[in-house]
Amino acid sequence: MLKKNAPLVTLSNCGVFRSNRWLVRDVSFAIHPGEIVTLIGPNGSGKSTTAKMALSILKPDQGSVERCRGLKVSYVPQKLQIDWTLPLTVERFMHLTGKISDAEQRDAMKATGVTHLGNAEVRTLSGGEFQRVLLARAIARKPDLLVLDEPVQGVDFSGEIALYDLIKEIRDDLGCGILLISHDLHVVMAATDRVICLNGHVCCSGSPKAVASSEEYKTLFGGRAASTLAVYEHAHDHTHLPDGRVQHSDGTITDHCHAEDGHHDHVHNHGHASDVGHVGGNSTTRKKEERNA
Amino acid sequence: MLDDFFSRAIIAGIGVALIAGPLGCFIVWRRLAYFGDTLSHAALLGVALAFLFEINITLAVFGVSACVSIALLMLQRNASLSSDALLGLLSHSALALGLVVLAFMTWVRMDLMGFLFGDILAVSKMDIAIIWLGGALVFGILIAIWRSLFAATVNRELAEAEGMNPDRANMIFMLLMAAVIAISMKIVGVLLITAMLIIPAATARRLSSSPEQMALLAACIGSIAVIGGLFGSLEWDTPAGPSIVVGALFAFIISLIVVPLAGWRSRLKTNNNSSDLNKGSQL
Numbered sequence: 001m002l003k004k005n006a007p008l009v010t011l012s013n014c015g016v017f018r019s020n021r022w023l024v025r026d027v028s029f030a031i032h033p034g035e036i037v038t039l040i041g042p043n044g045s046g047k048s049t050t051a052k053m054a055l056s057i058l059k060p061d062q063g064s065v066e067r068c069r070g071l072k073v074s075y076v077p078q079k080l081q082i083d084w085t086l087p088l089t090v091e092r093f094m095h096l097t098g099k100i101s102d103a104e105q106r107d108a109m110k111a112t113g114v115t116h117l118g119n120a121e122v123r124t125l126s127g128g129e130f131q132r133v134l135l136a137r138a139i140a141r142k143p144d145l146l147v148l149d150e151p152v153q154g155v156d157f158s159g160e161i162a163l164y165d166l167i168k169e170i171r172d173d174l175g176c177g178i179l180l181i182s183h184d185l186h187v188v189m190a191a192t193d194r195v196i197c198l199n200g201h202v203c204c205s206g207s208p209k210a211v212a213s214s215e216e217y218k219t220l221f222g223g224r225a226a227s228t229l230a231v232y233e234h235a236h237d238h239t240h241l242p243d244g245r246v247q248h249s250d251g252t253i254t255d256h257c258h259a260e261d262g263h264h265d266h267v268h269n270h271g272h273a274s275d276v277g278h279v280g281g282n283s284t285t286r287k288k289e290e291r292n293a
Numbered sequence: 294m295l296d297d298f299f300s301r302a303i304i305a306g307i308g309v310a311l312i313a314g315p316l317g318c319f320i321v322w323r324r325l326a327y328f329g330d331t332l333s334h335a336a337l338l339g340v341a342l343a344f345l346f347e348i349n350i351t352l353a354v355f356g357v358s359a360c361v362s363i364a365l366l367m368l369q370r371n372a373s374l375s376s377d378a379l380l381g382l383l384s385h386s387a388l389a390l391g392l393v394v395l396a397f398m399t400w401v402r403m404d405l406m407g408f409l410f411g412d413i414l415a416v417s418k419m420d421i422a423i424i425w426l427g428g429a430l431v432f433g434i435l436i437a438i439w440r441s442l443f444a445a446t447v448n449r450e451l452a453e454a455e456g457m458n459p460d461r462a463n464m465i466f467m468l469l470m471a472a473v474i475a476i477s478m479k480i481v482g483v484l485l486i487t488a489m490l491i492i493p494a495a496t497a498r499r500l501s502s503s504p505e506q507m508a509l510l511a512a513c514i515g516s517i518a519v520i521g522g523l524f525g526s527l528e529w530d531t532p533a534g535p536s537i538v539v540g541a542l543f544a545f546i547i548s549l550i551v552v553p554l555a556g557w558r559s560r561l562k563t564n565n566n567s568s569d570l571n572k573g574s575q576l
Binding site for chain 2: 052055056057072073074075077080082083085086087088089092093096097098121141147
């Protein structure tokens with residue numbers, strides 16, 4: 001069994017050299033159980049390459065990768081094409097790399113909202129549906145380490161936030177370590193314990209807020225990007241009550257938010273995003289507010 | 294009943310069809326049709342070497358096919374040529390080498406046509422034993438590596454990340470292919486082995502909804518093609534090997550007609566129940 005709190009995967013000074021250039025080099029970090037580590041960076045900055053080193057798909061040409069013994073891994077790759085010659089239903093796909101019980105399958109498919117697709121052929125799914133199926137398959141395995149390469153690509157706006165919430169829930173339920181890759185700079189979830197900003201090397205790392213305000217980050221993505229970076233988090237200083245009024249952290253209730261209510265450097269949450277089954281106009285308006293804030 | 298050449302042919306043919314079906318599915322899924330051709334062309338080199346060194350033909354064919362598979366794997370890793378170019382290179386080099394080696398051995402009088410198109414009506418009890426025992430061994434190994442081979446077929450990186458060891462599965466699969474080519478060469482011949490691998494699998498694709506079902510169906514369809522082809526060849530005095538392949542082709546054509554009909558019927562049904570579909574849970 002896995003030792004508690006020992007790192008699941010440790011990368012020390014890892015690099016990959018291909019076609020006369022370093023795709024990525026000098027990357028060091030560790031993922032512990034119950035920790036969400038997010039990799040961000042521009043295209044070609046080595047995010048997927050780094051994840052593949054952590055997964056042992058790519059052997060590092062420099063440095064070393066240490067994995068805990070008996071580590072159970074689930075992987076949601078960035079691209080997965082199913083050939084039309086393969087007769088593959090969603091239910092069969094759920095069992096692709098190992099047996100899972102019916103209950104595990106049902107729960108995972110329910111959590112990502114794909115219960116109704118059980119008998120559908122995988123290649124007939126839309127991009128967003130397939131992404132949810134991939135995520136369902138990954139969590140049904142109850143992994144120790146979950147590696148998600150752009151897990152919300154193609155998922156609609158409101159679904160995206162629900163899935164990010166789900167990822168946090170998975171971490172809380174399974175206590176697994178999660179390595180998340182995102183190019184979506186605007187929504188770096190606050191549930192992330194550590195953000196590692198890559199650009200061929202580790203450009204900066206730390207808590208989401210620390211990275212967003214760091215000089216390296218601003219140089220890499222430009223001041224504008226930094227100012228629009230929305231750190232999506234649950235900690236907020238006010239709550240929107242069902243009747244539309246606003247309750248502040250000091251207990252006072254007003255009709256509207258004030259300008260200074262948590263709109264400075266992060267985005268507030270109206271408190272219903274954790275409701276995974278909820279799809280509504282509110283999430284969209286919330287996003288708009290984030291942009292304007 | 295094994296004393297009758299016709300029963301022997303049917304038993305041997307079914308043995309080949311049962312194992313060619315499931316392996317053929319992987320050939321279809323992985324788009325390796327040309328790989329089957331390459332191995333069977335290389336088989337001719339195996340035959341030539343068997344005559345040269347006076348060893349068992351089946352063993353020699355297996356050895357040469359296995360070497361070609363491994364050469365392909367290594368070239369794919371190191372050379373900067375695409376897979377189909379590599380396969381073309383290996384396929385025709387092996388075929389040409391085989392013909393050259395045969396030409397050197399002026400003392401060997403052999404029937405090249407027998408190897409190109411097979412001689413199923415001449416199978417011996419020994420051949421049947423090799424086909425069924427070899428086939429059972431291949432089948433057992435295939436079942437053992439099924440999950441990892443299938444996962445590697447869907448996505449190599451996913452399989453690798455989740456501990457399925459796809460490289461080992463691929464290597465074993467190529468050796469199984471070499472074995473099947475070796476044991477079935479006598480039945481349908483070098484030129485038509487690929488047909489036994491691909492046509493039943495392609496037919497099964499249209500009728501199945503899961504990979505396991507497709508493998509099973511391919512084995513059944515291949516067996517039916519063998520029986521139909523052999524009886525047809527007896528009836529109309531046509532060459533046995535090609536008749537079997539024509540039988541498989543008929544099965545494929547029938548599946549082309551049957552499946553759209555079934556689809557049309559299920560569409561009618563779905564239209565009647567479409568209101569139920571909209572009730573599915575949504576995120």
